[in-house]
Amino acid sequence: MRKRFHQSLDELKEKLLVMAGFAEQAIQRSIEAYRTRDAELVELVRRSEPAINRLEREIDSTALDLLAMEQPMAVDLRFILSVIRINADLERVGDLAVNIAIRAGETNALPPVDLPVDIPRLGTLAAAMIRKSLEAFIDGDAILAESVLTLDDEVDKLNRAAFHSLSAVIREQPHATTQALNAMLISRNLERVGDHATNIAEDVIFWVNGRDVRHTMSAA
């Protein structure tokens, strides 16, 4: 009986990782769409959203069934609760990727403008945070998860810097307002992706150590 339960937990983990793959792909494609001004990538990101939403519903349903039928305790209970929360975070990452892709599509339709913001760098950092938090989830590695929390500060700093420099562009070059606003929103969305990666890392720590580190470690 317990063996079957643990097999179900493994399957739940695998399903969550499949969904994570879609979310990671969407975020990387959206950054690439902005960098290369590729309209096809924008469309691909938009089309990936239904698959992510469907997987979110499936994973939630499986997790709730396991909670109701197996009444797990201790580490198993914490694992299922973490999966439910990570699932919601990944779905939001998928939504943010679509937002970024739409903004990139709008920008691509306008004349190119040199903006004082490094969106690809911010995107690479945010994507690396997601990747690292998922690696921590796969291995149940709380130490790796803690290292993700420190990365969030850098993403926040880059986002703040982008906001200030793009505000200056809007003031000084009114003709580039739309492009600057889109870049500002993309930067903000990437900062939110970093926040969701932090949430995933915190869920891993909760699952492995039974410790709730939300709103404690990032402020330190």
Added chain:
Amino acid sequence: METRSITLPACAAVLLAGIGCTLLAAFQPQLLVLWIGLFVAAALVTFFLVRRGLRAQALGVARYVTELSALPVKAPIADSAFGPVLNAAAQNNREVQGRQNILQESRHQLETLLEGMQDAVLGVDAAGRVQWSNGPMRRLMNRDTAGGSVRHGHALVHTFRDPALLAAVQTTLDQHTPCECRSEYVLPGRIFQVNASPLPGGGAVVVLHDRTEAEEMERTQRDFVANVSHELRTPLTSIVGYVETVIDHETLSGPAREFLDTVLKNASRMHRLTEDLLLLARVEQAENPLDLQPVEAETLLRDALRTVSGSSYAETARFEIAGTTTRNVLADENAIMQVLGNLLENAVKYSSGRPDPPHVVVGVTEHASTGMVEFRVQDFGPGIPSEHLPRIFERFYRVEKARSRATGGTGLGLSIARHLVEQHGGRIWVESSLGEGSTFLFTLPVTD
């Protein structure tokens, strides 16, 4: 025997020493120290003798066992009723041992081969769990390169999360057929060609070939060619324009006009070349997305023939339509006109003189089973030697360099045609027999 001869006197010595010491202790209590000394000495002597005896006994047993094992086995067995059975069993044992050695050897060779490969290789079982991986795969997937790690014994998704890669491997596992895909999300910034092949007993082998540098180089080359062509176009337009103006001048001497004709001819050729290079660069970079619309296959063919018939090179050519279909294909009309134009121009130019005038047969056929319409352009020229057929769609590849240049070809027409057809989801190929002519065929998807 030897042991007993040593042990008995030893025990007697201890016994005597013990009795002697007890008597001494009874009558002379002050000699207690002497008593203890004597007893310890007797015990040491006994221990030494007994140890020597046991060692000799152990050596004797070992010698006996060695002698037994050295006896010829066949001699007693051959005489017994079980002799043939035991001999057969021994023979079988030797054969199994031999096969095991061969297997181990081939396994060792296979392991060496896998480890020596440049590509990263990984094996999954029928349930999709990672069973083994080679060194390059383990080096590729480690946390230092942000690649996580290869997790043996777990589902493949624990190692790779790229949806395209997972789908390819799953297809191979389900359908037992090879499957390939391009993966950009295995590692950040890296591009891989992934090949999944089924294993005979279930499971699959996954090979990751790193294409990052090759694709980067191809992109750089394309950009370079596009930029150079663009830069060449403006001065060439000036040269052609001015030469044409000068040639029209009446006072020009005969030799000067001849020279200028040569300049114009070569400048025009360079102009065509730069135009083709720019077009190829645009097609390869997919800069202009295709405007796909349903269009009747026959209409495409007739429009192309009408355009080509009006050209100077096709004045004497005879075109014949053999088979048409009114089915619609999903195509960008301009792109397919370019493809058909290139193929028809080649058919006329490369068959001029045999027969005279050139004869070109064109046609379209619907293949309901594949959902494609097949276009074909057939000439009755000299044909293409088979060794050139696989490379004929490459950029600047020419079967006969001199002849190709003489006919004004740039060496890019077929390459452009291939890219355009493949962008439509179709395929282009050639069938040819020396002395009988060539047929170029391409397919386009059918639509309602």
